[in-house]
Amino acid sequence: MTTALSAERVGKEYPVGNNVVKAVDEVSFTVESGEFVALVGPSGSGKTTLLAMLAGLLYPTRGHIFVAGSQLTTMKEHQRSGFRRRNIGFTFQANNLVTYLTALENVELMLRLNNEYTRINRKRAKELLVLLGLEDRLNSLPRQLSGGQKQRVAIARSLINRPSLVLADEPTASLDTERAFQVIETLASLVHEQGRAGIIVTHDLRLVEYADRVLQMLDGRLARIVSPSDDLACLADPSLCGAIPMDTLGVSK
Amino acid sequence: MSTAVHLAFKEIARNKGRFLLFSLVIALITLLILFIAALGEGLGSGNREYLENLDAELIVYQSTARLSIASSQIDLATRRMIRSVDGVEEVAPVGFGSAAVPRADSNEFLDVALIGVEPGMPGEPQAVEGRGFERIGADEALIDRTVALIGELRIGDPIVVRTVIDGEDEFHTLTVVGVCDSQKYGLRSSVFVPKRTWDNIRPQVMLMGAMGAIQPIYNVLLINVADSAEPADVIAGVKSRVSNLEIVDPVTAYENTPGYSEQQTTLATQNGFALLIGALVIGGFFQIQTMQKVPQIGMLKAIGTPNGIIALSSILQIFMVNLAGILIGAAVTYGLALVFPPGIPIVFELRSAAAAIASILIIGPVGGIVSVRYSLRVEPLTALGLNS
Numbered sequence: 212m213t214t215a216l217s218a219e220r221v222g223k224e225y226p227v228g229n230n231v232v233k234a235v236d237e238v239s240f241t242v243e244s245g246e247f248v249a250l251v252g253p254s255g256s257g258k259t260t261l262l263a264m265l266a267g268l269l270y271p272t273r274g275h276i277f278v279a280g281s282q283l284t285t286m287k288e289h290q291r292s293g294f295r296r297r298n299i300g301f302t303f304q305a306n307n308l309v310t311y312l313t314a315l316e317n318v319e320l321m322l323r324l325n326n327e328y329t330r331i332n333r334k335r336a337k338e339l340l341v342l343l344g345l346e347d348r349l350n351s352l353p354r355q356l357s358g359g360q361k362q363r364v365a366i367a368r369s370l371i372n373r374p375s376l377v378l379a380d381e382p383t384a385s386l387d388t389e390r391a392f393q394v395i396e397t398l399a400s401l402v403h404e405q406g407r408a409g410i411i412v413t414h415d416l417r418l419v420e421y422a423d424r425v426l427q428m429l430d431g432r433l434a435r436i437v438s439p440s441d442d443l444a445c446l447a448d449p450s451l452c453g454a455i456p457m458d459t460l461g462v463s464k
Numbered sequence: 465m466s467t468a469v470h471l472a473f474k475e476i477a478r479n480k481g482r483f484l485l486f487s488l489v490i491a492l493i494t495l496l497i498l499f500i501a502a503l504g505e506g507l508g509s510g511n512r513e514y515l516e517n518l519d520a521e522l523i524v525y526q527s528t529a530r531l532s533i534a535s536s537q538i539d540l541a542t543r544r545m546i547r548s549v550d551g552v553e554e555v556a557p558v559g560f561g562s563a564a565v566p567r568a569d570s571n572e573f574l575d576v577a578l579i580g581v582e583p584g585m586p587g588e589p590q591a592v593e594g595r596g597f598e599r600i601g602a603d604e605a606l607i608d609r610t611v612a613l614i615g616e617l618r619i620g621d622p623i624v625v626r627t628v629i630d631g632e633d634e635f636h637t638l639t640v641v642g643v644c645d646s647q648k649y650g651l652r653s654s655v656f657v658p659k660r661t662w663d664n665i666r667p668q669v670m671l672m673g674a675m676g677a678i679q680p681i682y683n684v685l686l687i688n689v690a691d692s693a694e695p696a697d698v699i700a701g702v703k704s705r706v707s708n709l710e711i712v713d714p715v716t717a718y719e720n721t722p723g724y725s726e727q728q729t730t731l732a733t734q735n736g737f738a739l740l741i742g743a744l745v746i747g748g749f750f751q752i753q754t755m756q757k758v759p760q761i762g763m764l765k766a767i768g769t770p771n772g773i774i775a776l777s778s779i780l781q782i783f784m785v786n787l788a789g790i791l792i793g794a795a796v797t798y799g800l801a802l803v804f805p806p807g808i809p810i811v812f813e814l815r816s817a818a819a820a821i822a823s824i825l826i827i828g829p830v831g832g833i834v835s836v837r838y839s840l841r842v843e844p845l846t847a848l849g850l851n852s
Contacts, residue, residue, distance in 0.1 A: 258850070259848050262848065263845055263848050266766070268766060268844050268845050268847075268848065269845060289770070289771075292768050292769075292770060292844075293766070293768060293770075294762075294768075295767065296767065296768025296769070297768070299768075301763075301766055301767050301847070303847050303848065304848075304849070305767070306759040306760055306762075306763050306847065307763065309471075309760060309763075309764070310472055310760060311474050311475045311478040311479060312478075316474065320467075320767075321767065322468060322768070323466070323467040324467060324768060324769055324773075324782075343595070343768075351477065352652040368767075371622075380848055387479060
């Protein structure tokens with residue numbers, strides 16, 4: 212396996228009045244290709260800010276981020292935009308799809324943006340949607356799709372360009388439990404099968420069973436890294452767990 | 465480019481109602497602007513048409529009239545003096561008065577400009593049907609197309625001309641011998657009569673000449689300059705021989721007609737405001753739409769859509785919606801123009817209509833610039849619910 216993502220002492224600070232708030236503080240870790248990682252933590256712990264920096268949507272105040280061997284933190288805005296288009300797949304919590312494009316057109320949009328809108332790739336987009344159980348929804352507009360179907364279309368779009376890194380920001384937040392499990396299971400299995408690196412931000416600790424590792428954020432810091440096979444009780448109640456030595460945090464599974 | 469076109473077309477195709485509404489608003493603005501332009505053209509040509517079409521190079525006014533034809537009075541003695549000036553090829557008197565002729569569609573009368581001209585001389589319009597005048601005292605009339613249309617008059621028909629003399633209506637029956645193209649003057653269609661007939665119809669415009677003889681007076685004289693002479697030299701020659709005259713070319717004449725420039729300025733201002741309102745309305749529509757799409761634009765940027773595609777897509781939409789609105793507006797305007805009754809001073813002239821349409825084509829993108837700029841400033845972070 213190769214390292215798809217490497218975060219080195221990444222930090223993000225915001226000035227608030229005369230003070231400085233550390234939204235993310237000295238976070239280091241790596242994710243390998245074919246690995247699916249869950250990023251958990253309470254609201255305000257810095258999960259989404261960290262995800263935004265990993266995606267190149269936000270410049271870190273300090274530290275370095277490497278995706279597929281390229282350092283995101285030294286790229287200019289238009290370079291990061293192009294890099295995201297080619298190397299990073301996204302699934303958001305909401306507003307994932309272009310409302311006036313059908314499911315298939317939404318997936319094909321990534322092909323168009325990357326000048327890869329060929330017959331073979333169009334066929335691949337269709338196959339991906341079929342694989343995700345949307346064979347009878349190819350020509351449906353987002354408003355005609357259920358929440359789970361929309362998220363599956365977003366997953367297809369995030370994978371169609373064969374990105375090195377797939378990021379998902381609470382993709383199950385608006386779904387019922389059954390659909391949430393379906394979506395995560397699908398995303399995890401595709402990440403594993405296609406050898407991508409995947410990071411999912413979630414509040415729902417029941418969903419981490421599909422992850423290879425779980426990264427817990429607390430107050431902007433990476434508090435611990437656990438395996439889903441470990442006792443997850445400490446994720447729900449951090450006081451139940453002992454401190455994880457910091458020098459283990461940057462080591463992948 | 466193709467992705468921007470794809471996005472622009474798909475959004476319009478899947479939101480036809482909304483974009484049609486935009487286009488209809490632009491169509492109404494187009495209708496308004498074209499009508500103001502047509503009204504400007506109609507009022508302008510209604511004031512200047514006869515002077516603009518004159519086959520004369522110079523117009524001679526009484527200087528105290530300040531280029532007001534109605535106020536100018538020139539007698540035939542002045543004409544004789546001008547005729548002897550070097551470089552003057554032709555000089556002809558023209559008299560202007562008010563009259564009315566019966567309408568065919570009602571018992572009402574149509575107000576017309578009654579213009580007395582000398583047969584075969586500058587001032588007599590070219591007949592496009594029938595013939596011109598042959599005798600200065602013939603009871604004949606040359607009418608413009610609008611008079612022919614409203615009065616349902618043909619060559620050889622009698623035409624009753626009503627004038628008011630000392631507060632009393634007087635009726636004169638003439639024979640239509642010719643029809644000319646529209647020759648409006650003072651916002652009225654024209655009826656031309658030979659100068660002696662005009663003298664008879666308008667007897668109050670006489671003055672006592674030398675030795676107590678009554679002699680007719682006219683409003684202006686028209687001069688054609690010989691090929692070998694320069695108009696400026698002729699003007700100088702005339703002024704050296706006759707004082708109390710003002711001599712200008714036809715363009716200067718109608719541009720300085722009292723009220724003409726004020727009227728055109730007013731209409732141009734109205735047009736400018738209509739365009740400004742149009743730009744604001746179009747800009748407002750697209751701004752509201754862009755604000756509604758902020759989360760989606762953020763998502764598009766987050767997945768790596770370049771700003772150029774987002775901007776181009778917006779500009780294409782603005783252009784297409786604008787074009788559709790203009791086409792609808794122009795078609796409706798054309799349809800209305802076909803059913804407009806003759807005599808109303810609305811003239812759809814290709815040049816002014818094209819200028820109005822070009823203005824609307826420009827104001828669309830100008831109005832939409834704010835929304836395009838706004839969409840470019842949307843942060844991709846909004847897709848994650850964050851702000852920078």
